Amino acid sequence: MQSLWNDRDAAACHNDPLALRAYTSRLLGREPSLVLHGGGNTSVKAPITNLFGEPEQVLLVKGSGWDLATITEAGFAPVRLDVLQRMAELPKLTDTDMVKAQRAATLDPGAPTPSVEAILHAIIPFAWVDHTHADAVVTVTNTPDGGRRVREIYGDRVLIVPYVMPGFILARAVYEMTRQTDWRALDGLILLNHGVFTFGDDARASYELMIKLVGQAEDYLAANGKKKSSPVKAAGAPPDALAQLARLRKAVSTARGSSMVARLDQGGDALEFASLPGVADLASRGPLTPDHVIRTKPKGMVVGQDPVASVQEYGVRYEQYFARHRTSGLSALDSAPRWAVLPGVGTITFGGSAADADIAADIVRHTRRAIQAAETLGGWMPLGEAELFEVEYWELEQAKLKKPGSPRPFQGKVAVVTGAASGIGKAVAEALHGAGAAVLGLDINPSIKTQFNQSGLAGGVCDVTDQAAVTASVEKAVGLFGGLDLLVSNAGLFTPSSALADLDEATWQKSLALNLSSHRYLLQAATPYLKLGVDPAVLIIGSKNVPAPGPGAGAYSVAKAGLTQLARVAALELAGDGIRVNVMHPHAVFDTGAWTPEVLAERARSYGVSVEEYKAKNLLKAEVTSADVAALALAMLGAPFAKTTGAQVPIDGGNDRVI
Ligand code: ZN
Numbered sequence: 001m002q003s004l005w006n007d008r009d010a011a012a013c014h015n016d017p018l019a020l021r022a023y024t025s026r027l028l029g030r031e032p033s034l035v036l037h038g039g040g041n042t043s044v045k046a047p048i049t050n051l052f053g054e055p056e057q058v059l060l061v062k063g064s065g066w067d068l069a070t071i072t073e074a075g076f077a078p079v080r081l082d083v084l085q086r087m088a089e090l091p092k093l094t095d096t097d098m099v100k101a102q103r104a105a106t107l108d109p110g111a112p113t114p115s116v117e118a119i120l121h122a123i124i125p126f127a128w129v130d131h132t133h134a135d136a137v138v139t140v141t142n143t144p145d146g147g148r149r150v151r152e153i154y155g156d157r158v159l160i161v162p163y164v165m166p167g168f169i170l171a172r173a174v175y176e177m178t179r180q181t182d183w184r185a186l187d188g189l190i191l192l193n194h195g196v197f198t199f200g201d202d203a204r205a206s207y208e209l210m211i212k213l214v215g216q217a218e219d220y221l222a223a224n225g226k227k228k229s230s231p232v233k234a235a236g237a238p239p240d241a242l243a244q245l246a247r248l249r250k251a252v253s254t255a256r257g258s259s260m261v262a263r264l265d266q267g268g269d270a271l272e273f274a275s276l277p278g279v280a281d282l283a284s285r286g287p288l289t290p291d292h293v294i295r296t297k298p299k300g301m302v303v304g305q306d307p308v309a310s311v312q313e314y315g316v317r318y319e320q321y322f323a324r325h326r327t328s329g330l331s332a333l334d335s336a337p338r339w340a341v342l343p344g345v346g347t348i349t350f351g352g353s354a355a356d357a358d359i360a361a362d363i364v365r366h367t368r369r370a371i372q373a374a375e376t377l378g379g380w381m382p383l384g385e386a387e388l389f390e391v392e393y394w395e396l397e398q399a400k401l402k403k404p405g406s407p408r409p410f411q412g413k414v415a416v417v418t419g420a421a422s423g424i425g426k427a428v429a430e431a432l433h434g435a436g437a438a439v440l441g442l443d444i445n446p447s448i449k450t451q452f453n454q455s456g457l458a459g460g461v462c463d464v465t466d467q468a469a470v471t472a473s474v475e476k477a478v479g480l481f482g483g484l485d486l487l488v489s490n491a492g493l494f495t496p497s498s499a500l501a502d503l504d505e506a507t508w509q510k511s512l513a514l515n516l517s518s519h520r521y522l523l524q525a526a527t528p529y530l531k532l533g534v535d536p537a538v539l540i541i542g543s544k545n546v547p548a549p550g551p552g553a554g555a556y557s558v559a560k561a562g563l564t565q566l567a568r569v570a571a572l573e574l575a576g577d578g579i580r581v582n583v584m585h586p587h588a589v590f591d592t593g594a595w596t597p598e599v600l601a602e603r604a605r606s607y608g609v610s611v612e613e614y615k616a617k618n619l620l621k622a623e624v625t626s627a628d629v630a631a632l633a634l635a636m637l638g639a640p641f642a643k644t645t646g647a648q649v650p651i652d653g654g655n656d657r658v659i
Helices: 007-011 017-029 081-087 095-104 118-123 135-141 146-157 168-177 203-224 241-256 268-274 290-296 307-325 354-375 385-392 395-401 423-434 467-481 505-530 554-577 597-607 611-615 626-637
Strands: 041-049 055-062 076-080 128-132 158-161 188-191 195-200 261-265 339-342 346-351 414-418 438-443 457-461 486-489 537-541 580-586 648-651
Touching: 007 017, 017 041, 017 055, 017 076, 017 128, 017 203, 041 118, 055 081, 055 118, 076 081, 076 118, 081 095, 081 118, 095 118, 095 395, 118 168, 128 203, 135 146, 135 195, 135 203, 135 354, 146 158, 146 188, 146 203, 158 168, 188 203, 195 203, 241 261, 241 307, 241 346, 241 467, 241 505, 261 354, 261 467, 268 339, 268 346, 268 354, 290 354, 290 385, 307 385, 339 354, 346 354, 414 423, 414 467, 414 505, 423 438, 423 457, 423 486, 423 626, 438 467, 457 467, 467 505, 486 505, 486 626, 505 537, 505 554, 537 554, 537 626, 554 580, 580 626, 597 611, 626 648
Parallel strands: 158 188, 414 438, 414 486, 438 457, 486 537, 537 580, 580 648
Antiparallel strands: 041 055, 041 128, 055 076, 128 195, 188 195, 261 346, 339 346
16 A cells, blocks of 8 residues: 655645645545545544634534545535534444534535534544545454454554444443543554544644555465465357347346346456355455445356346345345335345346446445455455344445436436437437436547547447347447447438439448348347346437428438338337337437538528528427437337337428428
């Protein structure tokens, strides 16, 4: 563990305690093996001057919901220190009352809610306090004789705190344990199965002590822990691996009661873990630290021959676990696993979005490593299930998962959109992603890869007239997100205008290949996965030219008419599998790549009108935008069209020939 302290960056804080506090907190946050996704917290005690000009001591403590990796000064709440210290003297306090009292003692009503560890920070008699869930320290303590090993590493320079619930109970336990303690003789607190606290008179001292203590645990693991193993060879994915993945994701989504994105990890570490002889037992013993339980559930799942049966069995066991520990008034959470082992293949995580599944994947990556290290230290022994249950059903942990607002309409859905680098395709792909879906956007334009390059919005280069490339792209989407629910077949091109008498063969063939056959390739490749999707739906982008063809647009209109017929037949054939297929006929969406100035001029000429007249040539005199089309697309893929298939919906500002 290396110190990341930098004199120049520290000097830029100008000795302002809050600026320095944010700075060294981010140093901790930069190291995922110290804190992962919201784990850990920090504080500084400092004087402030109140409204009446009087000095007051406050604890500036990390706010709930802030991540140490990205925290700024705004992420700390100023809480009256004397109130927090007096709270530690109370013999009893419920967590709800504790949060309420901490909130009331916060001097800035706009500040975030103080960390649930604020009282513990307050009673440590040093200005600076740092707390992490360092992998190495927790790994050592998650073994049968963890306490003894901690003594072996640190001697008497740390206080060992046996595991108790975080929050008031932990603060109270430390308060009682340290009444007679000479804090100056300590380097830190080691909280078994939980983490480590360090403290100091200045920002650097407390931070460097954290690095030192964690480094010692890492050295101990290196000397006593996991030996280098030879790389494991992949067993080779079974021929129907992707279909099995989609089946598994659907079963997990059903158990959850909403769509889940699945992320498969087949990297070297994941494969090695998934190939361990005792992996089924190891994956179900428990998490690295109890706060992970809200992201990973108490146990991982091991996938057997039949993924659906595995999920059902996991659910039954979860319900039994709930029944064993429930207290009155508690209702069970969903029984879907959040991570699983595919023996001999890798590990897989599930989340309501790609970002959530990725957070679970980070946690699982660290957990796998810790399990393997602890196994060579006498055995992986995390907290027992009674303690895990307490944390999983702790109101304060559950509150972390409850984001404001209602769930987004396409949360956890997986979509493929073609022609996604510009115009209608781009607008639809971005709208789906904004509404919660994980999206693979395809385009022949290589810029798609840089345009769509964030969590849950990926880009892939694909020539949709190449059947093999289309199949590979659909498989890519399933591999990336675990399945496929929504297909938007949009890629197309307005081929140059020509009267039929003058139409050349190349233009005709090009239009048929791009505007008709490519959609069949996509539909055919996607159908097996759509059948395993969650409320699957297909949207085909047709054209106003289907109901109202224009002169000179023969190649385009004929292909789009054929495409509409393809969609109608697909609607008939796929209804039995619950797959809806609908067609949208847009027109005059001038903010798309298809409407180059040349095309516009050409079309206007075909109708014998000016470009301006052509643009306003609809009954509502409305200009239809890509965003309007995207809004209709989301409606047609979503709940408003849940009971509609085989429909053709125009979006053209009103056209008397269509009406
Ligand atoms: Zn903690």
